Amino acid sequence: MQPNMNKIRNFCIIAHIDHGKSTLADRMLELTGTVDVRQMENQVLDDMDLEKERGITIKSHAIQMQHKGYTLNLIDTPGHVDFSYEVSRSIAACEGAVLVVDATQGVQAQTISNLYMAIEHDLEIIPVLNKCDMDNAMPERVEDEIVDLLGCKREEILRCSAKTGEGVPEILDAIIERIPAPVGDPNAPLQCLVFDSVFNSFRGIIAYFKVVNGTMKTGDQVRFVNTGKEYDADEIGILKLDMSPRKEISAGNVGYIISGIKTSTEVKVGDTITHVARPCDKAIDGFEEAKPMVFAGVYPIESEDYEDLRASLEKLQLNDASLTFQPESSMALGFGFRCGFLGLLHMEIIQERLDREFDMDVITTVPNVSYNVYTKDGGMVEVHNPAGMPDLTEIDRIEEPYIRASVITTADYIGPIMTLCLGKRGELVKQEYISGNRMELLFDMPLGEIVIDFYDKLKSISKGYASFDWHMNGFRPSNLVKLDILLNGEQVDALSTLTHRDNAVDFGRRMCEKLKELLPRQQFDIAIQAAIGAKIIARETVKQVRKDVLAKCYGGDVSRKRKLLEKQKRGKKRMKQIGNVEVPQKAFLAVLKLD
Secondary structure, X not given: OOOOHHHEEEEEEEEOOOOOHHHHHHHHHHHOOOOOOOOOOOOOOOOOHHHHHHOOOOOOEEXXXXXXXXXXXXXXXXXXXXXXXXXXXXXXXXXXXXXXXEOOOOOOHHHHXXXXXXXXXXXXXXXXXXXOOOOOOOHHHHHHHHHHHHOOOHHHOEEOEOOOOEOXXXXXXXXXXXXXXXXXXXXXXXXXXXXXXXXXXXXXXXXXXXXXXXXXXXXXXXXXXXOOOEEEOOEEEEEOOOEEEEOEEEOOOEEEEEEEEXXXXXOOOOOEEEEXXXXXXXXXXXXXXXXXXXXEEEEEOOHHHHHHHHHHHHHHHHHOOOOEEEEEEEOOOEEEEEEEEOOHHHHHHHHHHHHHHHOOOEEEOOOEOOEEEEEOOOOXXXXXXXXXXXXXXXXXXXXXXXXXXXXXXXXXXXXXXXXXXXXXXXEEEXXXXXXXXXXXXXXXXXXXXXXXXHHHHHHHHOOOOOEEEEEEEEEEEEOEXXXXXXXXXXXXXXXOEEEEHHHHHHHHHHHHHHHHHHOOOOOOOEEEEEEEOXXXXXXXXXXXXXXXXXXXXXXXXXXXHHHHHHHHHHHHHHHHHHOOOOOOHHHHHHHHOOO
């Protein structure tokens, strides 16, 4: 039985991290009876162990509920800046958004960026004030902030507590009343937007889609427009807590399709599905390809695991379309992949998932960003890896990516935050009061400076009160140099980094000191040097382990002792020529975490 299109509502929940999206989704599922009491648990839509442990949503999830005769399709979204790509996909499949703001925290940076994304897609916004039952809630003040932000009326803002369930029925009613029904023609040629895909080892790839026009039936022959591949729709259905098969799904509804697809490259998120017999005239404008911001090399610890790592990354890419990777090799680490991530949290999550879901032990090199290198003959090379840098003599200039960073904080922490951002080569664009003593600071900063530890430092100096969000702001010329680490004159390519000339000497010295602590002593001296091109800027020496050859000489002539020492010295010299230095795994990781 197909629901009438006017009785369908597609919506998502957007908010900053920890403002209660997943809890609100739990209450909605409980109230509509979608999940029975036995299956109910906290964060019921977050099905990864990682999501439950960290209390964050990583994947967007879709689920269908019934309320007062209406079909409600909820697409839950992540809140963290690294997963904004997931949010953009959810928003593309909806007609409305529930904007959740924490009554104890107020409007934060992510709230604003996700809100702008929703407004760009012309979604109907329902503002909701969550955690109103808390003792430290400030509903009036936060309502003022929402009114300033949205330009809505105060009475349009709903108050609720997702934990106790108070005020949630009103939100469900508001979704039905305020969010428009999807538009589309069930009799037109089929047009579906793919907004997510997951891999199932028994059934192949399962694609989640929203039907924009037309009707899809079980057994139809369908074509994925961008890839041009054709399949039979073996099973289609809607998403309850588990998948529930249906005979047909028509315009306006959200569902899944299983068609026995085995290779991950054949399903592109943002693709359009249509009928082979009666295709639609043009594909839906999907969302843009995700652009990775942070690049790092991922290498298997055992070199024979290389193919397994490739298969694991392909399966992960299905589930997380924003991950990109290509093969690369390194002298020190063997064969591996250069992976692109949306940010550091994204990188950490991918590493954890490789370990938990695929049992892969990997080494990750220093994360860096991509630079545009202009050569003297007028060409331009995009460099993701310090090893791929052209020769110094050929480089005309290097441009690095800049971001526009927005930091929202209370006035008490302005000083330390300014110091932090300016120390990271940031330039203050403007600062303004949002409401009360809350301020928004806008900086232009190099992306390379915020990649490693900026977010952690920002949180600690502001006692967790500052919220941070950023978007790309083009490339600018910069005075960057490639810093190499040499062990006994041999370059270790995995430890090379690109850094600003002003920071290079200090960074090189700290890396040498760190390596001196970590490298085991050998039978010969190990020289650790940091170099820019041919110029050595720092050096440390790991002293040799030597046998006491004078132990048996008691008294006697000094020439006797000198002869023994000379003999030892010759042996050490010969040993140094054939000896090579292995950098232990622990040393790599410690240098990567160098602050």
